Amino acid sequence: MLTRRHIRVKVMQSIYAFTQSQNTDLGKEEKFLSSSMENMYNLYLTLLSLLVEIQKMADEQLTLSQKKYLATKEEKNPKRKFVDNPVLLKLVNDAILAEKLENRGISWELDEEYVKIIYKAILESEIYAEYLAKDTTDFKDDKKVIIDLFQKVIAPNEKLYEYIEDKKLTWVDDLPLVNTLLLKMIKKLKGDAAENYFHPSLFKDDDDKLFASLLFKKTILNDERIQQEIEGKTPNWDTDRIADLDAILLKMAICEFLKFPSIPVKVTINEYLEIAKEYSTPKSSIFINGILDKLVKEYQANNSLNKSGRGLM
Structure with missing residues (x-):
């Protein structure tokens, strides 16, 4: 679901x-x-x-x-x-x-x-x-x-x-x-649909349920380190002027870059850009994309993107 x-x-x-x-x-x-x-x-x-x-x-x-x-x-x-x-x-x-x-x-x-x-x-x-x-x-x-x-x-x-x-x-x-x-x-729906047809599970599997909990905790517990990653990447903006929601989306994306090795970088970026378009300001997705793009290039240059399995795609 x-x-x-x-x-x-x-x-x-x-x-x-x-x-x-x-x-x-x-x-x-x-x-x-x-x-x-x-x-x-x-x-x-x-x-x-x-x-x-x-x-x-x-x-x-x-x-x-x-x-x-x-x-x-x-x-x-x-x-x-x-x-x-x-x-x-x-x-x-x-x-x-x-x-x-x-x-x-x-x-x-x-x-x-x-x-x-x-x-x-x-x-x-x-x-x-x-x-x-x-x-x-x-x-x-x-x-x-x-x-x-x-x-x-x-x-x-x-x-x-x-x-x-x-x-x-x-x-x-x-x-x-x-x-x-x-x-x-x-x-x-088909005419011979099973009795439980209208009752999908809330989560697709246990991995998705765990993902929700881990993303929440890891983003908050690593807030200080993630904040340091953002600083210096916004030359035209003071960090305290970044919209609260944009800051949260940036931190969640960076957390996925660094703490979720199985999630591909492109998937992370695309997901947060779409969320920004729907929930934040009209220019937020452009702003967030610029910062994430800089960070990914930096991580790739110093080989600090710890990706494996599907995360390498």
Whole structure:
């Protein structure tokens, strides 16, 4: 679920919080990092649960319409195409999801008004109308309507964003990643998908989980030495004028150069430039690239880049 870039972003956020709070309890902040990554998974489950609640609300509304005393012909025989959408039913009947939601206390029960708002937006969308108007659909059509509704109706909904922001502030930064992941899962879904299909592990493997912890600790514990590496490489900038986030990204990259022999230099540089473009100032990536380029040439000249295995690529 989490890529190395996402892990780097989470580490960056934790180092920023650690330095801004002038905290000295490294262990406490490391627990916060772990909790932050785990909460990201909770957001993923929350969005899956939202799709479940939308289907249930749709089913309930159809049932109520059929029971009307003066129900119309259409209400007595409603189109169940959306309610019976196999993608939604896969989630509704997902026992693993239901167990995880219960164990983690994730529920929309007290926030049903948000589900109603999003369901209403779905009903009013052309995507929904066009789907119901089709005489027949195949699994590809059924997937496409859920993808289109999520991309164009659900994810951009301001009330959903408001809910997420109020629920847990860190979720705001996690939302683009989780949205992308959920869409990727739906796009790759097949009719005979395994029961645990929608439940990828938070980390790809134990190495990625360890990478998060080590990058955080090694960057902080080697701060003084890494700071010395930066000094003198910024002739037009005093070190105290470097934006806090840029300084953290530089230190993390240098830490990877010196303390992570299996990570190629090019991978490190590319990752931090992309993170800088997204999270820092418009000129940050150019600034960071210039410093890292100087450092790499220096390390290569004095043979101080300790790279091995994949790190030599």
